[in-house]
Amino acid sequence: MKPVLAVSGLRKTYGSGETAVHALRGVDLQVWPGEYVAIMGASGSGKSTLLNMLGCLDTPTSGRYLLDGFSVADLNERQLSLLRNRKIGFIFQSFNLVPRTSALSNVELPLVYSGLKRAERRKRALAALDMVGLTARAKHLPSELSGGQQQRVAVARALVGGPALLLADEPTGNLDHASTIDVLGVFDRLNALGRTVVVITHEDEVAHHARRVIRVSDGRIVSDEVTRRTGVVA
Amino acid sequence: MNFVEIMRFAVRGLASNKLRSVLTTLGITIGVASVILLVAVGNGASAAITASIQGLGTDVVNVAPIRGGQSATTRPLTVQDAHALVDPIGAPDVKASSPVVNTSATATYGQTSYTVSSTIGTEPDYFTTTNRQIADGQIFTAEDVTQARKVVVLGPTTAQAIFGDAEPVGKNVLLNSIQFTVIGVLQTKGSSGLQNADDVAIAPISAVQNSLAGYGALNQIAVQATTADSIGLAQAEVTAILDARHGIQANANPDFQIQNSAQLLQTRTSAIQTFTVLLGAVAAISLLVGGIGVTNIMLVTVTERIREIGIRKAIGAPRSAILGQFLAEATMLSLFGGLLGVLIGVVGSRFSIAGIQPVVVPSSIALAFAVSALIGLFFGSFPANRASRLRPIDALRHE
Secondary structure, rough: OOOEEEEEEEEEEEEHHOOOOEEEEEEEEEEEEEEEEEEOOOOOOOHHHHHHHHHOOOOOOOOEEEEEEEEEOOHHHHHHHHHHHHHHEEEOOOOOOOOOOOHHHHHHHHHOOOOOOOHHHHHHHHHHHOOOOOOOHOOOHHHOOOOOHHHHHHHHHHHOOOOOOEEEEOOOOOOOOOHHHHHHHHHHHHOOOOOEEEEEEEOHHHHHHOEEEEEEEEOOOEEEEEEEOOOOOO | OOOHHHHHHHHHHHHHHHHHHHHHHHHHHHHHHHHEEEEEEEEHHHHHHHHHHHHHOOOOOEEOOOOOOOOOOOOOOHHEEEEEEOOOOOOOOOOEEEEEEEEEEEEEOOEEEEEEEEEEEOOOOOHHHHOOEEEEOOOOHHHHHOOOOOOOEEEEHHHHHHHHHHHOOEEEEEOOOEEEEEEEEEOOOOOOOOOOOEEEEEEEEHHHHHHHHHHOOOOOOEEEEOOOOOHHHHHHHHHHHHHHHOOOOOOOOEEEEEEEEHHHHHHHHHHHHHHHHHHHHHHHHHHHHHHHHHHHHHHHHHHHHHHHHHHHHOOOHHHHHHHHHHHHHHHHHHHHHHHHHHHHHHHHHOOEEEEEEEOOOHHHHHHHHHHHHHHHHHHHHHHHHHHHOOOOHHHHHHH
């Protein structure tokens, strides 16, 4: 079995010379299919930078990154956008739904860019909304939804294309307790269905749901432990 | 990602800020409408002048004095000059020649007082030479001219202004306090664009010189050639006779100028063409300003939606899709504005503007519309390109 993502010697430096900031100082990490990984760290530890690299939103200064077997550094812009579209589902702390666009249309958006026919898109988007329990809110605009509901729409949008990897950046950072439980429940179900989930968080409650917790500090991985049996990794 | 989807995104983008879209469209609409309208007005003026000069007849030669000639020997045009031009031997191609004096007069009838825009003293041939038909009554005769009878033929506009719906023929009207008898009313001929040919009072030249204008120089001699083809010969004969009568040597500057209607048409239309080009240029500038408005709004739209662009890129929108979306928005704005402008321009040109009936030039419609479409592509491509080049991480971090 090959890992969903494999990084080695990943470095990211902002600026240069005296003022250079080393956000990542050489990270090696492998995530296997079906894993539920929480990446934890204090703010400024480099965990968000790491996630942006993993999500192909930013490019590393040096190091090697294989996503589902593809070497990301060798891809051109068009191939990168294809990769983001097909392989990754991204969930943001601030939801990042397209404003003035219904929940259903938001969920359909990745399928539009992958060129699916309209009827098929609708079917899959409704299925994804059903998965997060928001079928009844399909026609609502983001401004008409609560934070928790918006985040669940964002989760539906992330998983609708059937990506190899779900990446979540502080997904519960802007949510109240009840909504946090809702969203984490969705992650649990998705992971139970075999999806690979990588969550960045500084909340222990979130990390408790994960089966593997990685701690990042000062641009390096300081611990990497399996908290529960994953049953998938040999 | 197909064409229909890009269009749908663009429509949604425009609809999300309707007022702004409408105002931007307005800039293009006004530009396109003014290009079409102003060019149509210029074209209409030129058409009206062409029609009025052609109405004079293609066989007419006009002789006019050159005023303020440099030499003291400048001789005025006289009635005798006019009569000398009708000479079967010296000028076989001249059919008729009428002396013309122009003056201004105020007509009074009962309580009504009206300033006639043109009062003309001439001879009966003038009516056939200038192609004026009588609608009511009759024109004056050669005998009226020799007897200097105070009779007058009125243009339809003048007759209407003085007599209203009453019958003018047989009535006495005062021209500058001199009593004239109306003996005829002309058929309508229409505006020449510069002056109304229907607002005219035509009387025997002897009577006009007697009582209104005085015995000065003629303003003009209207010469009619035998046929339209012999106009060149007639012109040469007239020149020869007048040169001889005015004692003008070869190579010397004559004290009169001769123009046929074709030449008159040429000078007038070339003036109008300059005018049309000027109008078109002003309109084109307003179209350009409208185009810059589109760029400005698209730049604002892009800046405002940087986050949205970031989201779209993060979920896998390729550059071409972002480029297409914003380009489609700009093009839709300007195309819609262009269509509306064409509509307003075409409808607006059905009304007469400043006394001119505009005549739409079809190529101006095609041009204005094509330019508006190109404006969308051209002025939209800069902001759209900027949007598509954003890195997803930078776009997402944008506040």
